[in-house]
Amino acid sequence: xxxITQAPTSQILAAGxxxxxxxxxDMRHNAMYWYxxxxxxxxxxxxxxxxxxxxxxxxxPDGYSVSRANTDDFPLTLASAVPSQTSVYxxxxxxxxxxxxxxxxxxxxxxxx
Amino acid sequence: xxxxxxxxxEISVVEKEDVTLDCxxxxxxxxxxxxxxxxxxxxxxxxxxxxxxxxxxxxxxGRYSWNFQKSTSSFNFTITASQVVxxxxxxxxxxDPSGGYQKVTFGTGxxxxxxx
Numbered sequence: 001x002x003x004i005t006q007a008p009t010s011q012i013l014a015a016g017x018x019x020x021x022x023x024x025x026d027m028r029h030n031a032m033y034w035y036x037x038x039x040x041x042x043x044x045x046x047x048x049x050x051x052x053x054x055x056x057x058x059x060x061p062d063g064y065s066v067s068r069a070n071t072d073d074f075p076l077t078l079a080s081a082v083p084s085q086t087s088v089y090x091x092x093x094x095x096x097x098x099x100x101x102x103x104x105x106x107x108x109x110x111x112x113x
Numbered sequence: 114x115x116x117x118x119x120x121x122x123e124i125s126v127v128e129k130e131d132v133t134l135d136c137x138x139x140x141x142x143x144x145x146x147x148x149x150x151x152x153x154x155x156x157x158x159x160x161x162x163x164x165x166x167x168x169x170x171x172x173x174x175g176r177y178s179w180n181f182q183k184s185t186s187s188f189n190f191t192i193t194a195s196q197v198v199x200x201x202x203x204x205x206x207x208x209d210p211s212g213g214y215q216k217v218t219f220g221t222g223x224x225x226x227x228x229x
Contacts, residue, residue, distance in 0.1 A: 031215060042204060042219040043158075050215060058216060090158060099146040099165075099214040104158035 002026055004105035006091050012111045013081050021076040021108050023091030031097040032074040033058075034066060036087040037107075043090065049074055050097040081112045115140050115212045117205050119220035126195050127228050134190045134223045136205030142166075145209035147188045148217070149179070153201040161203075164188065195227045 007022045025032065030051045035043040035058075045058030049068040063085060065077045074093075078085055089108045094100035116139040126132045138147065149161040162172065164181055172179045176193045192199050205220045212218065 033215070033217075035219075040221060042221040044219075045216055048215050056213075056215070088156070092158075094215075097215040099208040099217075101148070101160055101163050102217065103160060104150075106157050 003103060004091055004093055006089075006105040006108050008108060009106070010109040010111075012113065013078075015082055015112055016080050019078045019081055019110070021078075021089055021091075021110070023074045023076070023105060024072050025074075025091075025093040025105075026072065027093060027095075027103070028071060029093035029095050029103075030071070031094045031100070031102075032068065033092040033094075033102060034064070034074070034076045035090045035092065036060065036085075037090060038087050046076065046089075048097070081110075083112045086110060086112045115145075115207050115209050115216075115218045117207050117218050117220035119203075119205055119223050121223045122221075123224045123226070125226045125228060128197060129194050131191060131193050132195050132225065132227075134192075134203050134205075134225065136188045136190065136220060138186050138188065138205070138207045140186075140207060140209045140211070142209040142211055145207060146214075147181070148206040148208070149188075149190050150204045150206065150219075151201045152204065152222070153198075158204070161190075192225075195225075197227050197229050200225060200227045 004025045033048045034046040047066040091105040092102040094102045118137045151159045202222045
């Protein structure tokens with residue numbers, strides 16, 4: 001069982017470009033999440049999805065969008081990347097959204113120049 | 114509003130020493146959940162423990178133990194006889210209904226370095 005996979009592992013992106021970070025889980029978890037991790041700030045929730053077909057905004061949603069067309073996939077899109085979006089992005093999933101344990105993917109390191 | 118404070122930014126200990134990582138939380142709810150995660154140098158986040166607010170019993174798992182005290186809003190994590198493999202950043206996190214249970218709030222982390 002792979003758990004959660006994220007792609008790419010790392011990416012350098014020019015400002016203004018569009019970028020989609022991919023996240024796939026094989027645990028049939030209902031809920032999925034996107035976080036960004038910045039030094040000194042811990043992890044901050046960007047968007048979440050309680051179940052396929054639904055999404056919600058987290059703490060820092062501006063500049064990001066998500067979709068949840070099916071249970072397994074939860075892509076994160078930066079429509080027009082800016083340098084402040086340079087970060088490490090983690091995807092996570094949990095069986096339910098109700099304070100259930102979240103399991104994390106390996107992360108994507110994104111640099112926006 | 115939910116808040117998690119990990120006041121210790123970095124801690125260094127010599128191998129085999131015991132070390133306690135502090136976590137203080139704020140919540141207006143009586144029902145909530147607390148978590149600890151480990152992030153080793155390789156970068157992945159590893160789940161360690163989940164505890165609900167109604168269970169104040171301390172928990173021990175091998176060299177790891179957790180002390181949950183509602184009276185001081187603390188959920189401290191102790192590593193006994195530390196080892197080099199314990200070197201990592203440790204995050205405490207809180208989930209409560211006022212934030213929506215899915216909106217887990219993480220502390221800023223404590224970086225633990227175990228020196229051989």
